[in-house]
Amino acid sequence: MRIATAEQSREMDRIAIKERGIPSLDLMERAAAAVADAVMALMKDTPGRVICFCGPGNNGGDGVACARLLLEAGFQVRCVLVGAHERMTPDTRAMEARLATAGGRLEPFQPDDAAFAAWCLGCGAMVDAIFGTGLHRPVEGDALTAIHMMNTCEIPVVSADLPSGVEADTGRVLGAAAEAAVTVTFTLPKAGHFVGKGGLCTGRLVVADIGIPSDLVDGEDYPVQSVEGAEIRLPLRPRDAHKGEFGKCYILGGSVGYTGAPVLAAQGAVRSGAGLVTVGVPAPVWPIAAAKLTEAMPYPLPAGKEGQLSLDAGEAVHSRLAGCGVCLIGPGLGRGNSVSAVVRHLLREIHLPVVLDADGINALEGHIDVLDERKGLHTILTPHDGEFARLGGDLSGGDRLGAARAFAMEHGCCLVLKGHGTITAFPDGTAYLNTTGNPGMAKGGSGDVLAGMILSLLGQGLPARQAVPTAVWLHGAAGDLCAAEIGEYGMTPSDLVSALPRVIRAHMEK
Numbered sequence: 001m002r003i004a005t006a007e008q009s010r011e012m013d014r015i016a017i018k019e020r021g022i023p024s025l026d027l028m029e030r031a032a033a034a035v036a037d038a039v040m041a042l043m044k045d046t047p048g049r050v051i052c053f054c055g056p057g058n059n060g061g062d063g064v065a066c067a068r069l070l071l072e073a074g075f076q077v078r079c080v081l082v083g084a085h086e087r088m089t090p091d092t093r094a095m096e097a098r099l100a101t102a103g104g105r106l107e108p109f110q111p112d113d114a115a116f117a118a119w120c121l122g123c124g125a126m127v128d129a130i131f132g133t134g135l136h137r138p139v140e141g142d143a144l145t146a147i148h149m150m151n152t153c154e155i156p157v158v159s160a161d162l163p164s165g166v167e168a169d170t171g172r173v174l175g176a177a178a179e180a181a182v183t184v185t186f187t188l189p190k191a192g193h194f195v196g197k198g199g200l201c202t203g204r205l206v207v208a209d210i211g212i213p214s215d216l217v218d219g220e221d222y223p224v225q226s227v228e229g230a231e232i233r234l235p236l237r238p239r240d241a242h243k244g245e246f247g248k249c250y251i252l253g254g255s256v257g258y259t260g261a262p263v264l265a266a267q268g269a270v271r272s273g274a275g276l277v278t279v280g281v282p283a284p285v286w287p288i289a290a291a292k293l294t295e296a297m298p299y300p301l302p303a304g305k306e307g308q309l310s311l312d313a314g315e316a317v318h319s320r321l322a323g324c325g326v327c328l329i330g331p332g333l334g335r336g337n338s339v340s341a342v343v344r345h346l347l348r349e350i351h352l353p354v355v356l357d358a359d360g361i362n363a364l365e366g367h368i369d370v371l372d373e374r375k376g377l378h379t380i381l382t383p384h385d386g387e388f389a390r391l392g393g394d395l396s397g398g399d400r401l402g403a404a405r406a407f408a409m410e411h412g413c414c415l416v417l418k419g420h421g422t423i424t425a426f427p428d429g430t431a432y433l434n435t436t437g438n439p440g441m442a443k444g445g446s447g448d449v450l451a452g453m454i455l456s457l458l459g460q461g462l463p464a465r466q467a468v469p470t471a472v473w474l475h476g477a478a479g480d481l482c483a484a485e486i487g488e489y490g491m492t493p494s495d496l497v498s499a500l501p502r503v504i505r506a507h508m509e510k
Contacts, residue, residue, distance in 0.1 A: 001207075001231075002222040003433065004188040006133035006168040012187065012216050020213060024091050027210050028058065031160065032065030032095075034208035035127060035184045038158045039070060042182060043124045047074040051120050052127040053146045054092075054106070055164075056083040061092035062160045063129025064106060068099040078119065080109045082130050082146045111145045126150050128178040129160040133168035133190060138175035147176045156181035162192055163201040170399040171196025171421075179203075186210045187217060194226055194433040195401045199421045224401065226433045227473045232507045234273075234470070246275030247459025250324040251296075251452070252317055252346075252360075253331035254281035255339075256307025259288045261332025261358065261448045264493050266296040268452030269328075271500040272471070274459055278324065280317055282309055308334045314342045318349060326353045328455040330360025331448045339363065344370045353378035353458050357451035358387070365390045368411065375412030375427075378464050382416040382451055393417075405431050414468055416454070418447060422476070424469045432469040436476025440488030441496070449496050450475045477503045 004012075016022045039050060050070050054063035060081070067079035079099060081088075085108075088096070096106045110116050120126075128150060130143050139147060147165055150157050157180045162168055165177030171192040180203040185193065192198035193205050237246070249269050253262030262279050269277045277296040281289045282303035289298040299320075302312035321327060329346065333339050343363035347354065347370050354377075356364070361383050364371055368391060371379065385395055393407050404417040408425035417423040422434040453475055457467035478499040482491040 001226045001228050002188055003191055003194075003224040003226055004220070004222065006190060008220055008222075009133055009187065009190070012212050012220070015216055016212050022211060025094055027212075028061050028065055028091055028095065030210040031062045031186050031208065032069055034186070034206065034210070035062060035066040035129070035158060035160050036069040036073070038182045038184050038206055039066070039125050039127060040073065042156055042158060046124075047076070048124040049076045049119070049122050050125050050127060051123050052077065052079045053082050053109070053130055053150065054079060055130040055143070056081065056085070056087040056089065056092060057132060057134070058089050058091055059129050059132030059160055061089060061095045063127050064092060064095040064099055066127055066129065066160070068095070068102045068104055071099075071102055071104045077104060079104060079106050081106050082109045082142050109142050109146060111142070111149065120149065121153060121155075123155050126153070126155050126157045127160065128157050128164050128180060130164040130178075132161045135165070135167060135174060139165045139177075140175065144176055147178050151176075151179050159183040159202075161185050162190060163198065166192045166198035166201055168192045170401065171198030172398040173197040173201065177201045182206060184208055187212045188222075189226065191224055191401050191433065194421045194435065195423065196398060196421075223430045224433065225431075226435055227469045228435060229473070229477070229507070232470055232473055233509050234504060234507055236509050243275035246273055247326065247456060247461070248276045248324045249274045249278070249455050249459040250321055250327045251277065251279045251331065251455065252327070252329045253279070253333055254285050254289060255309070255332055255334035256282070256284055258332030258334055259285045260445055263289055263292045264445045264448040264497065265328060265331045265357075265452035265455070266293055267494075267497045268449035268500070269456040269459075270295045271497050272453045272456040272474070272504065274456035278320060280313075280320060282307055282313075304338055306334075306336065308336050308339050309342050311338050311341060314345045317342070317346060321350055321352065324352065326355070326455055326459040328355040328357065328451055330357040331451060333359035335359055335362055347371070347374060351377055353380070353464070355380045355382065355451055355455050355458070357382045357447060361387045362390060368392060371411050371413060378414070378458070379412075380414040380416065380454060380458075380464065380468060382418060382447065382454070384418045384447070388417055401431060401433070405429055414464055416468060416472060418450070422472050424472055426465065430465075432472075434469070434472045434476055436473050437479050438476075438483045438488055440483045440491045441476070441479040443493060445493030446479070446496060449493050453500075474500065474503055474507070
């Protein structure tokens with residue numbers, strides 16, 4: 001799904017109103033109707049109490065109009081202004097007048113009034129319409145108090161456009177943010193609905209059409225998109241195909257103490273359709289890998305005393321890579337001088353698409369020039385935040401999306417920044433935000449499965465722009481299936497591997 005910036009949303013609104021002659025109050029009425037519908041659905045269409053917290057800006061106008069619509073539908077509604085009355089926009093004032101005509105009132109926010117607090121505690125829903133997409137400073141004063149009220153009452157919150165306190169383009173929480181059960185946004189979603197802490201505050205996202213002309217929406221360029229299940233499709237396999245047509249994949253990983261990582265990566269690759277998977281591991285751990293891998297082809301590589309790759313391993317790997325189409329470097333390699341030297345040597349010498357994970361990424365610490373030398377080749381990095389920081393990625397400002405896009409563009413790579421709402425960024429500045437996954441996947445080995453899946457889809461010939469976001473989505477979907485069936489506490493990376501066939505089958509082309 002296309003994701004708009006706050007500026008794009010404002011500009012589409014401006015053109016619709018100023019150049020196309022669409023009354024701004026009509027747009028506001030439609031936005032308010034969508035929010036009111038979400039409230040009524042949440043309350044199962046049973047009229048009850050609703051409190052609407054409204055700011056003085058146009059987001060507050062949506063809330064005031066929503067209060068009137070709920071009042072007209074038979075709900076008991078109180079509508080409070082969180083902010084100064086003199087700062088209300090003309091449209092919000094117009095909605096205040098319509099509310100009064102319907103028998104309602106926009107009252108001042110009085111958080112210290114015990115009767116008001118008691119009334120709020122009897123509500124079936126709360127509407128958050130304090131701030132919209134224009135917030136760029138920390139929340140304070142009455143707005144902060146209102147947000148704390150919403151977050152501590154254990155009453156479901158419906159946010160208009162964006163949870164108040166969330167920065168639209170980054171997902172940063174500016175001091176505090178409403179924790180919505182449902183967020184109703186307008187025309188197109190924003191990045192803040194998916195990334196950063198904002199993604200945790202959004203709840204269920206509803207995208208409402210409020211009447212912005214389709215040619216205005218379609219005429220914009222949207223470099224950032226979310227990945228949705230309806231968009232995931234894997235091609236049917238030709239009936240006369242053979243294993244060599246579905247990818248010859250190479251995995252370099254493992255060391256003493258880290259034998260599971262390359263095994264999980266290989267299983268992820270096989271379960272996601274790879275035709276042939278070769279796994280190079282240090283000789284001391286080869287018997288373990290060989291015992292665990294019945295569908296892949298493990299073989300031993302020269303190793304040093306610590307059970308990690310020795311410098312001699314580079315040439316042995318290079319010779320095997322001649323028959324492969326894609327390569328994964330890193331799962332369980334460990335950190336050491338010889339390991340890092342082998343990784344950097346291979347990155348300079350091979351021209352295959354390479355997926356770098358875990359210690360393959362760590363080998364670039366202080367040697368980012370090796371990555372830069374691969375510009376023009378397919379290099380996919382899959383770091384978590386700590387590994388990303390070691391590469392020089394800057395997350396200090398809380399903008400994961402901006403940091404990922406900047407890194408991918410600067411270094412000419414595809415970056416998969418793992419975490420809640422995993423971000424896949426490409427060198428041209430485009431990015432894809434994942435919509436699957438859960439905390440049960442936060443276990444050692446989950447990332448190895450993902451790396452193997454990315455390797456597999458690349459090896460099967462899918463373009464990187466399709467293969468990488470698809471692998472990320474399917475990986476998260478397998479995790480969601482496991483969580484639903486056995487729970488987040490007990491699920492394991494091996495369970496993810498076992499769930500992959502069912503998830504993939506649901507997304508095969510018909």
